[in-house]
Amino acid sequence: xxxxxxxxxxxxxxxxxxxxxxxxxxxxxxxxxxxxxxxxxxxxxxxxxxxxxxxxxxxxxxxxxxxxxxxxxxxxxxxxxxxxxxxxxxxxxxxxxxxxxxxxxxxxxxxxxxxxxxxxxxxxxxxxxxxxxxxxxxxxxxxxxxxxxxxxxxxxxxxxxxxxxxxxxxxxxxxxxxxxxxxxxxxxxxxxxxxxxxxxxxxxxxxxxxxxxxxxxxxxxxxxxxxxxxxxxxxxxxxxxxxx
Ligand SMILES: O=c1ccn([C@@H]2O[C@H](COP(=O)(O)O)[C@@H](O)[C@H]2O)c(=O)[nH]1
Ligand SMILES: [Zn+2]
Ligand SMILES: [Zn+2]
Numbered sequence: 650x651x652x653x654x655x656x657x658x659x660x661x662x663x664x665x666x667x668x669x670x671x672x673x674x675x676x677x678x679x680x681x682x683x684x685x686x687x688x689x690x691x692x693x694x695x696x697x698x699x700x701x702x703x704x705x706x707x708x709x710x711x712x713x714x715x716x717x718x719x720x721x722x723x724x725x726x727x728x729x730x731x732x733x734x735x736x737x738x739x740x741x742x743x744x745x746x747x748x749x750x751x752x753x754x755x756x757x758x759x760x761x762x763x764x765x766x767x768x769x770x771x772x773x774x775x776x777x778x779x780x781x782x783x784x785x786x787x788x789x790x791x792x793x794x795x796x797x798x799x800x801x802x803x804x805x806x807x808x809x810x811x812x813x814x815x816x817x818x819x820x821x822x823x824x825x826x827x828x829x830x831x832x833x834x835x836x837x838x839x840x841x842x843x844x845x846x847x848x849x850x851x852x853x854x855x856x857x858x859x860x861x862x863x864x865x866x867x868x869x870x871x872x873x874x875x876x877x878x879x880x881x882x883x884x885x886x887x888x889x890x891x892x893x
Contacts, residue, residue: 652804654672655673657693658692660868670686676784677783679704679781681784682703684716688718700734708737723766723767737780739771799812804893813846815846837867838868838869840871857880864884865879
């Protein structure tokens with residue numbers, strides 16, 4: 650069975666012409682949403698999806714372009730579909746997600762804790778978790794913001810989904826050379842210093858053979874100015890279907 654990727658959005662946190670960098674992974678009739686940012690509800694609607702079509706959501710970290718749509722997801726599932734969405738999350742992020750992000754909006758009726766709103770499935774970093782037949786995920790903790798936990802994903806033992814991270818060339822080399830990585834879906838900051846993100850200039854320092862495996866996402870509104878300036882790396886297009 651083919652694993653298919655559809656980006657709900659490919660934009661950075663401040664992009665206005667692209668939706669937030671959230672993804673759908675389709676494996677058979679199972680659909681996983683990777684991150685659920687502020688713009689995820691509108692992106693899903695425009696693509697013709699209903700919330701009940703999402704079998705599970707997996708969260709990489711707690712910035713609003715990655716978790717800002719979770720309140721609507723939980724409320725719609727509760728009041729319209731009468732069930733809790735499945736939420737995969739790194740164990741150390743579960744309490745902060747509730748206490749720092751969701752409790753203000755979701756605390757009502759009988760919702761008092763995260764498990765009242767979601768069917769929470771906590772994941773331990775470095776452990777391979779099977780989400781459905783032919784779809785497994787491992788969380789890799791990666792540096793993004795000082796003092797905030799953030800995770801990249803290693804999917805089906807060959808696909809690296811960076812989420813948001815500072816440049817990690819050693820990790821990329823290790824995944825390709827030692828762990829059979831064949832596809833890298835990587836965030837990119839096109840302009841400015843990469844204080845919390847990975848810049849295009851940093852990615853362009855990688856060996857060409859490694860760049861050939863990289864597709865770019867989480868980019869700014871200036872993306873069109875950079876077409877043809879990314880070496881062999883291609884920009885992922887939001888809403889397009891890709892076989893991985
Ligand atoms: O163009 C940008 C947009 C954002 N940032 C910094 O990143 C984080 C929030 O955005 P995420 O995409 O969720 O990481 C925040 O620290 C912003 O200041 C940036 O540096 N450049
Ligand atoms: Zn982001
Ligand atoms: Zn972030």
